[in-house]
Amino acid sequence: MADRPRRRRIRRTLLAALVTFAVAVPVSGAARPAAVPAPAPTAIGPLRDASPAALARRYAVSRQDIRAAEQSAKDHGDLRRAASLREFAAPGRQFLSFDGRDGGRSVEVVGELATARRIAVLVPGAGVGSDTYWRLRRDASALRGELGAGGAVVVWLGYRSPATVSTAVLTTERAEEAAPGLRALVDGLRAVRPAARISLLCHSYGSVVCARSAPGTAADALVLYGSPGVGVEDAVALRTRARVWAGRSGGDWIARVPHVRVRVPLVATVGFGTDPVADRFGAEVFDAGDGGHSDYLLRGSRPLANIARIVAGSEPLGVAR
Template sequence: MADRPRRRRTRRALLAALVTFAVAVPVSGAARPAAVPAPAPTVPGQLRDAAPGALEQRYTVSRQDIRAAGRMAAGHGDLKRAASLRAMAAPGRQFLSFDGRDGGRSVEVVGELSSARRIAVLVPGAGVGLDAYGRLRRDARALHRELDEGGAVIVWLGYRSPATVSPAALTTGRADEAAPGLRTLVDGLRAVRPAARISLLCHSYGSVICARSAPGTSADALVLYGSPGVGCDDAAALRTGARVWAGRGGGDWIARVPHVRVRVPFVATVGFGTDPVAEEFGAEVFDAGDGGHSDYLLPGSRSLTNLARIVAGAEPLGVSR
């Protein structure tokens, strides 16, 4: 019984630190780094046609947009951004859209979307962006290799990702802004591949975005992994017909984040509530192995195997419940 008051004190201390951080950092005067300039995108309209010719046109125009942004970044003196964009514009890369402004937005396809029967949409969390895009690309390729023929993976970097340690990573603000774009992408995928199975794979803060886009989504599966919570009490509150899965690696530090939601007057609601792998949340929990927060798509991992099985519509191995 002595452990229970200690746990409550620890929880209160963590919550106090969380709230203090959310309030103190915005008033500390920390400056945002100067934005890297980029031209407006020229990619044609919303995704509506998956015919090879139409997709190739989008890929070609997006490649031109990426190269133009790379030249502007180099002229601005940001050699890191310019190098990242050169890699993204390499022959064979397939981007449905690209916008280098305001931190950057991109949607990349790994595989053949025009014939895909199973489509996985990777929704990344905090601390990602164009300058560290290589990691997202590696994860997408690892998942694509795990899928059998007929699978395609889409990397959706459709929002300004918050820094991992930042007030923006503690509230739903960025997710609220991002959710309509994710919903539009899923609607477009459903329009061009109506018979395909579509799964949203939502990592960390990306799970908050997926939750915000979930009501009425045409996705078949919603997979929350490495999640701090999604801003609602349970899976029923997502108001989705998609099958909801949740998993967390045994070495993931996100398990130590307090699963609370607290309204800070005149600021925001801080925290994301119920742990998605908790029984009371009501998701189907899959075995995500023993990896850490960035290890879910590592080749050979149990988490990668099970994520691929969920994308394929198969039951994951070692289901917890």
């Protein structure tokens, strides 16, 4: 009983910190380069055919859309965006879809989707857009190398990710908007590659997106890493048959985020609840090394090796429990 007042004080402190952050921090998302104009993309419909010829056609159409967006960025005077898009259109890049509007939406394939037996879908967190996409590409290339023959990585930048410092990053609103698109992608991959093993790799705020798309997902594994919480109290509440994994590196600042969830009157529900690596969440916890928040898929790292093993259907090394 003596601990109860202490727990209440801690909870009030944590809630006050969350509310202060939500109210006082500028909404920097408004300053993101989402205002750079781009033409509407070509209507190519959902993925229905993963034959080499069909994929080649989609990749060619997306490359045309990327080049049109690059020209639009040049005309607007945003040379940084134009340079980023020039890289997108480089020979050998494979985009299932691309939309340059509102900061950019894209789905890129690293590897050969037509023959893939193991497919990893990367779901990024906050602060990711066309201008910072190189980090995702770096991570996808490292993971594809670790998976080896028969592995493909699908980089899903299919939503307006919240700015790293913003009120939006404290709520599930963006995740709820994003979830239908992610679910549709996974359903499409399952339809065209029915025998493949599909894993959702969900980093930081991306784990909140994955949680919203988890019920009934066609994915075989759900991997939450660097997660602030996912908006539910435990893995059972995800209502998924996928095997749920969680990991956090020893040097990740996300460990200091308060794991609470509270309704702020006239604002929103702030916070994401239970820590996914906590025992009571019920995920299977893997060894994620000692790196920082953006280091989980660095080439040669322990978390990269373990995440690749999960994607392949093997047990990770150094499982925490």
